[in-house]
Each structure stands twice: as C-alpha cells, then as structure tokens.
Amino acid sequence: MKVSDIVKPLEAEVLCEGDLNNSEITGGYCSDLLSDCIANASEGSVWVTIHSHPNIIAVAVLVGMPCIVISNFQEVDPQTIEKAKKEKVTLLRTSLTSYQAVEVLTKIGIHGTKKHA
Amino acid sequence: MNPHQPHIEIKKEITGGDFSTAGGISSELKNILQQAGLPPQFIRRVVIATYEAEMNVVIHAYRGTFSTSIYPDHVQVVLEDEGPGIPDVDLAFQEGFSTAPAHIREMGFGAGYGLSNMKKCSNQIDIQTQVGKGTKVMMTFWLDPSQVKSSVSV
Ligand SMILES: Nc1ncnc2c1ncn2[C@@H]1O[C@H](COP(=O)(O)OP(=O)(O)OP(=O)(O)O)[C@@H](O)[C@H]1O
C-alpha cells in the first residue's frame, strides 16, 4: 500500500508530502514513547503518535518509517514540518484519536508489526 | 587496506538542552555509513545506539563531544559529556528507570529505554562516569558479531 492510500481513510491533512506517491507502507506502529518506537517499530511502518515536536522526524528517519500520523489534531511546530520536508517524511494530521487512527489503518489492511531484534 | 586504521574519523560537539539540532549527529552518521555501503541492519544498530547516546547528552548533561571511528570491520562510537554523571549505572540500565523531568517526558523521552537500547544494539558498551563531573560512553559495533573480542561489560 502506498502512503497516499491512507490519507483519505484517515481524513488527514497533509502537512508534508514526503514521497507520498512512491513510499510503501508495510506495517504500523503506535507509541508515544520515542525509545520504545525506536526499539520496536519496523522499517516501512506508518507511525501513529500524539507527538508533534521536531524529534519525531529524527525517530522516523532512524527507523526508516516513511510516514507519521499525528493524532487528535495536535498543534504542530513549524520546525517539525520543516524537518519533515528536509528528510522527505510524509507528515499527516488527523482529528481521530490514536486508537481510532489505528482502527482505520487496520481496516484498510495495515497491521501492527514489531521489529525482531 | 589496513584493517587497523580507521577509514573515517568524525568529531562533533553536542549542546545540552538543544533540541533543535538534537539527533543531527545520528542522521549524519547514518548518511556516512550508507555511503560507505554498509548493510542496512548494521547501520540501523549503530545509528539507534548513537541516537540514544546523543539524546542522553542533550537531555541529561550540559555539553559533550561525539566521536566515531569507522573501520572496515567495525565502528567505534564515543560520547563524552560534562554533566551530573550517573550515580548507579546498573539502575540506569534497567528498562523503565528514568530521571527525566516532566517537560522532557512530554516530548516522549524519558521512557528509560535508551541505555537498554544501546546495550542491545552494540556488541560492547563501556560506561565511565563520575557524579558531578560527567559520563563517557564507548560502544563498539562489529559487522560480523562473531568477531566480538570481549563480552559486554558495564
Ligand atoms: N549522559 C548522561 N548523564 C547523566 N545521566 C545520564 C546520562 N545518560 C543516562 N543517564 C541517567 O540514566 C537514566 C536512564 O537513561 P536511559 O537513556 O535509559 O533513559 P532516559 O534517557 O531517562 O529515557 P529514554 O532514553 O527512554 O528517553 C537517565 O534517566 C539518567 O538518570
């Protein structure tokens, strides 16, 4: 599934396109603890989080996650969007809660994945 | 090619509390390792551990230096900081242990997984710390882990 395929189901606002039409999503991870996400999220995942500060982009790049979904329509630091542009990470924002966003993603066939150590 | 001579050596400064550039060193290192053509899984290990160590300096210390030496068969990463030091290193390694204050936790740090991530990702980690002075973290990553010369020591 392409990153662009999740925008509509999530009723998401595209804050930064990244490589919207080319990046493949192969799984999902939901966490608000950065170290947990770094340790356990697998490459190619969409990451659902409530955080919106610039450090989330570094985490996405480290793990190799092409797309971040910011839930609950959190206010987003302009620096976060700048950093996302620089690193070509797709940044989406939805008014759904994290749980609701995960529900939607699961329904369209994106399931939770965990990195094997 | 001399295997004992590092191919690339890098040194950088880290400023405590500076979240705007935090993580920059790890992503720069990622680019360099990618250009060196190292395997993605190996790069991931090095970069994750470096990110956690870098963030620990940003969050817990005042200032520090990062240096890395990239050899044909392994990578060495050293972070040395001026900061409060770690009173109980064994306790600090426990998953879930964190002294991060509320404003740091609000950003998603402070899960207390950083040191344990660093231990899992590296083949060897050594920590020298002095309370009130600072902390030095040394990590070694072998491309072929069967070459690990000594076991994990803390
Ligand atoms: N460079 C350092 N200087 C001083 N104290 C440190 C340093 N690195 C770690 N510590 C101490 O060890 C604790 C555990 O570190 P660890 O990286 O595992 O977790 P954390 O940084 O608190 O949270 P997380 O890494 O999950 O965001 C820290 O809360 C802090 O008390």
Ligand SMILES: [Mg+2]
């Ligand atoms: Mg940490």
